[in-house]
Amino acid sequence: MRAVDALMECLKAEGVEVVFGLPGGANLPTYDAFYDAGIRHVLVRHEAGGGHAAEGYAKATGRVGVCFGTSGPGATNLATPICDAMMDSVPVVFFTGQVRTDxxxxxxxxxxxxxxxxxxxxxxxxxxxxxxxxxxxVHEAFHIASTGRPGPVLVDIPVDLSKADIEYIPGGEINLPGYQPTTEGNQRQIRLAAKALAHAKRPIIYAGGGVVNAEASAELIALTRYGKFPITATLMGLGAYPADDPQWVGMLGMHGTRAANYGMDEADLIVAAGARFDDRITGKLDEFAPNAKFIHIDIDPAEISKNVPAHIPIVGDAKNVLSRLLGEYRALEPDASRLDDWWDKVNGWKEKYPLGYEDSEDSEIKPQFMIQALHEATGGNAIVTSDVGQHQMWTAQHYGFPEPRRWINSGGLGTMGFGLPAAIGAQIGCPDSQVVVVAGDGSIQMNSQEFATCVQEKLPIKVFIMNNGYLGMVRQWQELFWDHRYSQVDLQDHSPDWVKLAEAYGLQGVQLTKKESLIDDMKKILDMDGPVLVDVRVTREENTYPMIPAGEPARNMVG
Amino acid sequence: MADSPTTDPLSLENLHASVGIRTGRTHVLTILVENKPGVLSRVAGLFARRGFNIDTLAVGPTDDPDLSRITLTVDGAVHPIDQVTKQLHKLINVIKIRDLEPGEAVQRELAMFKISAEATQRAEVMQIVQIFRGKIVDLSHLTMIVEITGTNEKIAAFDEMIRPFGLVEMARTGEIAISRGRAET
Incomplete structure (x- = not known):
C-alpha cells in the first residue's frame, strides 16, 4: 500500500480519534489518504491554530494530539505551537510535508x-x-511524545516518499536504544525525603504541571492532606490540588499570592513535584527561598538542580513517587502538631493578604470580577482556556480550579492567540464539557481566523474577550517600570466591532458592559446553542496584582 | 523532637546539595550515538543553545556500523558537567555518555604543523621533531610538514618549541579517547 495509507493505519493503531491540520502541495498524498481513512480531520485556518488545537486536545484529555501541515510556510507556521508544546511538555505529534527528495x-x-x-x-x-x-x-513518535517528560515530536515526510508503495506490517515495532525514561523513583531517596519531611517544621509543597501530566493529582492530595502541609502550585499545576481546600495557599510566582510566595520564602523544606523553578517562580534566584532545603521530584533528570540545587533529588514519575512518599512518611508516624506554628503564620498571610481589588463605584466591570462572575456562572466546572497577558493571570488567580486538566493555557512560551484554537481541541476531546475561552482583545486577534473552524465544527465554545482596549500586560509594565510611557499598546479605536465580527463568521455576538447583570448575562450566554463571542468591556487601566517585580525576591511583592 | 536533631544524620541542617559543581578541569566526554543523519547537529546545537563551549570535537565510526562516537572536551571550570551530560542524555539518538576520568583513559590527538624550515635551521627543527617522536611527512625548500600524535599537552608543548622557527599553519583533529583495561568506554 502507499506509505500514506500505512500512516493512516498507524494512526488508528495508536488510537487516534481526531487530527488537526491544513493541506498543501507537499502533503497532498496524505490528504488523499484522509479522504476515506475514517479518521476525523478538523480543518483549521492557519497551521498555528492546528498546532494549538492539538495541544488543547492533549492538555484536556491527556492523550497525544496530532497536527498536520505542509512544507515551507506550513512548517514555519508550526514553529510556534511546536515550541509551545516543548515548553509546557505537551504530547503532540506534528507531521509536515516536505518537497520531493530530488x-x-x-x-x-x-x-x-x-x-x-x-x-x-x-x-x-x-x-x-x-x-x-x-x-x-510513527510509532516511535507517539511513544516518545507520550512517555517520560511529554513533548512534541516532528515527522517530516518528503512528498514523493509518501506516495511510494511499501509493505505494511502491523505491529508497531519501535527501536530506541537511547531512550529509557526513569519512572520509578529510587527507594532510598524516597525514604530520605520522607524522613526530611518528618523533620521539617515549615514545609511547603510546590506542585507543577508534571503532576497534571502524570495524572498524580490524587496522590498529591493524599500526601498533602495526610501531612497537613501547605500547598501551592505553578500556573501549569493549577487544579492539581482543589482551590477551595483550606490547605491551598494559592498560586505562587510573579502574580501569585503573598501566602504562597512568603511561604516559599520562609519554608525550611520545599517539596517540588513536577515543577522546574522557572524564573517566573523564583524571582531573583540568589535570594529565592533562602531558608529552604529542596526535595525535587521530576521525571526529567536535567531539570533537577538546573536552576536550584536539590538536596534530595528523586527522578521519577510524580504518581509513582508521591504515592510511595506518602507510604514512607506515614510509616514514620509524624506528629502534625509540629506544624501548628507554621500554619498560624501561613493562615495569617492568607487572612491579611487575600486576592482583592477595589470594586468600581458605577456599573463598570472590573476584570477580576469578570473572572469571579465566570466562575459563578459556570459553577466553577468549565474547562477554561486563555491567551497570554493580564486576563490569563486574573483567570489563574480568581477562577479557582477544582480539578486538573480544566485550566489550559500557554505557560512557558507565553503564546498570545493560544486560547481559541486550544479550546477547539479541548471541546473536541471533551464534547460533554463546558468549554470557555478567556481572551484578551489583543491576543484573540492572533488566531481569530479559527472562529471559522468553531462554526464549521459546530463547537459550542463560549469566547469571553476581556476587552480593555490595550495590550494590557505591556501597558502595565510601561506604567510601573517605564514611567507611564505607553508605547504601541493602545488598541481601543482600532479593533474590530466584535459583535459584527462574530456575525460575519456565523457566530452569535454579545456585548456586556454592566456588572450588576453580568453573572445572569453570562449564564444566559452559556445556555445558548453553538459558539458565542462575548465582548466584555472592563476597566481599561487595571493592574494585575500582587506582583514580584522582575529580578526581585518574593518578599518584595508589590500591590 | 526530644532526641537531639543535630546528631541525626537526617536533620535538615545536614542535607547538602552536591550538584552544579564546577570541577575546574577539562572533561573528555565520549558519546556513543546512533549513526543517523543530523545527530552531530543535534549535539552541536544543544551546546550552542545552552551556552556550553566545546573545546575540541572529534567524530568517527566505531566497531558497530550503527553507532558513531563523538569525543569532545569541555571546560569543567566554566560549565557544570552534570548539566551538560544530563542535557545530552535527553537527545534520543544519544545512547551512552562517559565522562572519562584522567588516568582511566588513553587520550590522543593528531596534529600537523607546517613549519618554515630553510636549510640553515632544518637540522635544529628535525632534532625537536625527533624528541617529540614526530614524523616529517612533507618537505620543500622552504617548509616541512610534521605529523605529531599525543595528548593535547604534548602537542601544545611541541607547538611552543617550534613556533620560534616560523609556524606557517597548523591543523589538529581534536582529542579522541578510550578507557584503559577491559572495561568498555
Missing amino acids: LLGTDGFQEADTMGMTLPLVKHSIMIQDPQDLPRA
Missing part, C-alpha cells in the same frame, strides 16, 4: 529546512528517508 537542498518551491529549523524546539524529530521506515517512525 529537490531537497535546492531551495525548491515551499522548501524549508523543517528539521533544522525545529531542532531546538522538539523532544525529537524524524525525517523519512526510506518510505519503508514510515510506520516505525
Whole structure:
C-alpha cells in the first residue's frame, strides 16, 4: 500500500480519534489518504491554530494530539505551537510535508529546512528517508511524545516518499536504544525525603504541571492532606490540588499570592513535584527561598538542580513517587502538631493578604470580577482556556480550579492567540464539557481566523474577550517600570466591532458592559446553542496584582 | 523532637546539595550515538543553545556500523558537567555518555604543523621533531610538514618549541579517547 495509507493505519493503531491540520502541495498524498481513512480531520485556518488545537486536545484529555501541515510556510507556521508544546511538555505529534527528495537542498518551491529549523524546539524529530521506515517512525513518535517528560515530536515526510508503495506490517515495532525514561523513583531517596519531611517544621509543597501530566493529582492530595502541609502550585499545576481546600495557599510566582510566595520564602523544606523553578517562580534566584532545603521530584533528570540545587533529588514519575512518599512518611508516624506554628503564620498571610481589588463605584466591570462572575456562572466546572497577558493571570488567580486538566493555557512560551484554537481541541476531546475561552482583545486577534473552524465544527465554545482596549500586560509594565510611557499598546479605536465580527463568521455576538447583570448575562450566554463571542468591556487601566517585580525576591511583592 | 536533631544524620541542617559543581578541569566526554543523519547537529546545537563551549570535537565510526562516537572536551571550570551530560542524555539518538576520568583513559590527538624550515635551521627543527617522536611527512625548500600524535599537552608543548622557527599553519583533529583495561568506554 502507499506509505500514506500505512500512516493512516498507524494512526488508528495508536488510537487516534481526531487530527488537526491544513493541506498543501507537499502533503497532498496524505490528504488523499484522509479522504476515506475514517479518521476525523478538523480543518483549521492557519497551521498555528492546528498546532494549538492539538495541544488543547492533549492538555484536556491527556492523550497525544496530532497536527498536520505542509512544507515551507506550513512548517514555519508550526514553529510556534511546536515550541509551545516543548515548553509546557505537551504530547503532540506534528507531521509536515516536505518537497520531493530530488529537490531537497535546492531551495525548491515551499522548501524549508523543517528539521533544522525545529531542532531546538522538539523532544525529537524524524525525517523519512526510506518510505519503508514510515510506520516505525510513527510509532516511535507517539511513544516518545507520550512517555517520560511529554513533548512534541516532528515527522517530516518528503512528498514523493509518501506516495511510494511499501509493505505494511502491523505491529508497531519501535527501536530506541537511547531512550529509557526513569519512572520509578529510587527507594532510598524516597525514604530520605520522607524522613526530611518528618523533620521539617515549615514545609511547603510546590506542585507543577508534571503532576497534571502524570495524572498524580490524587496522590498529591493524599500526601498533602495526610501531612497537613501547605500547598501551592505553578500556573501549569493549577487544579492539581482543589482551590477551595483550606490547605491551598494559592498560586505562587510573579502574580501569585503573598501566602504562597512568603511561604516559599520562609519554608525550611520545599517539596517540588513536577515543577522546574522557572524564573517566573523564583524571582531573583540568589535570594529565592533562602531558608529552604529542596526535595525535587521530576521525571526529567536535567531539570533537577538546573536552576536550584536539590538536596534530595528523586527522578521519577510524580504518581509513582508521591504515592510511595506518602507510604514512607506515614510509616514514620509524624506528629502534625509540629506544624501548628507554621500554619498560624501561613493562615495569617492568607487572612491579611487575600486576592482583592477595589470594586468600581458605577456599573463598570472590573476584570477580576469578570473572572469571579465566570466562575459563578459556570459553577466553577468549565474547562477554561486563555491567551497570554493580564486576563490569563486574573483567570489563574480568581477562577479557582477544582480539578486538573480544566485550566489550559500557554505557560512557558507565553503564546498570545493560544486560547481559541486550544479550546477547539479541548471541546473536541471533551464534547460533554463546558468549554470557555478567556481572551484578551489583543491576543484573540492572533488566531481569530479559527472562529471559522468553531462554526464549521459546530463547537459550542463560549469566547469571553476581556476587552480593555490595550495590550494590557505591556501597558502595565510601561506604567510601573517605564514611567507611564505607553508605547504601541493602545488598541481601543482600532479593533474590530466584535459583535459584527462574530456575525460575519456565523457566530452569535454579545456585548456586556454592566456588572450588576453580568453573572445572569453570562449564564444566559452559556445556555445558548453553538459558539458565542462575548465582548466584555472592563476597566481599561487595571493592574494585575500582587506582583514580584522582575529580578526581585518574593518578599518584595508589590500591590 | 526530644532526641537531639543535630546528631541525626537526617536533620535538615545536614542535607547538602552536591550538584552544579564546577570541577575546574577539562572533561573528555565520549558519546556513543546512533549513526543517523543530523545527530552531530543535534549535539552541536544543544551546546550552542545552552551556552556550553566545546573545546575540541572529534567524530568517527566505531566497531558497530550503527553507532558513531563523538569525543569532545569541555571546560569543567566554566560549565557544570552534570548539566551538560544530563542535557545530552535527553537527545534520543544519544545512547551512552562517559565522562572519562584522567588516568582511566588513553587520550590522543593528531596534529600537523607546517613549519618554515630553510636549510640553515632544518637540522635544529628535525632534532625537536625527533624528541617529540614526530614524523616529517612533507618537505620543500622552504617548509616541512610534521605529523605529531599525543595528548593535547604534548602537542601544545611541541607547538611552543617550534613556533620560534616560523609556524606557517597548523591543523589538529581534536582529542579522541578510550578507557584503559577491559572495561568498555
